[in-house]
Amino acid sequence: GENVEQHPSTLSVQEGDSAVIKCTYSDSASNYFPWYKQELGKRPQLIIDIRSNVGEKKDQRIAVTLNKTAKHFSLHITETQPEDSAVYFCAASKGTGGFKTIFGAGTRLFVKA
């Protein structure tokens, strides 16, 4: 069945460094790729997303890249800050009837001050 693999499961960086989280998906029909951030004790919330007709999208310190041929997409956080510490989930879905979103297993990011 459809699958989304996410790496690494844990990532520790120094404040100010960059962090990169990578995901691969199995269903080539997937066309929407959101990223969610879950702070400790909180609900997951969308931070950035990308559609399959776009290769890269940026929003301030965060960016997402998509390689449709390789079926992988990545989240890049630059100039990390302690408040970036959280669990990040990637996901993939396709906008046709009967679809559902498949989530990656999550990456726990620690930003050390």
Place this chain on the structure above:
Amino acid sequence: DADVTQTPRNRITKTGKRIMLECSQTKGHDRMYWYRQDPGLGLRLIYYSFDVKDINKGEISDGYSVSRQAQAKFSLSLESAIPNQTALYFCATSAAGAIDTQYFGPGTRLTVL
């Protein structure tokens, strides 16, 4: 996001008891979902509904049932709770269409003794 609410927020119960978790939304979304979150396992889909008359099993539906009472309400039942159903449960909603951004409720922490 106050538009998606869940009750109760915390529940402790005993093995064999029937439990109902409720989700309400004021976002006007047609699609609603129930996820389970365990440490290190990310978000796993239990059931989902694309409209009031539509119910679909997710990847881990055994031991659970759902009811879509109205567009705004989607409840999850554990017929006979067991300890390995101890987890954090999230309800989510999304609008019909190609962009399946999911909006999560605050979560229900369920402990089965």
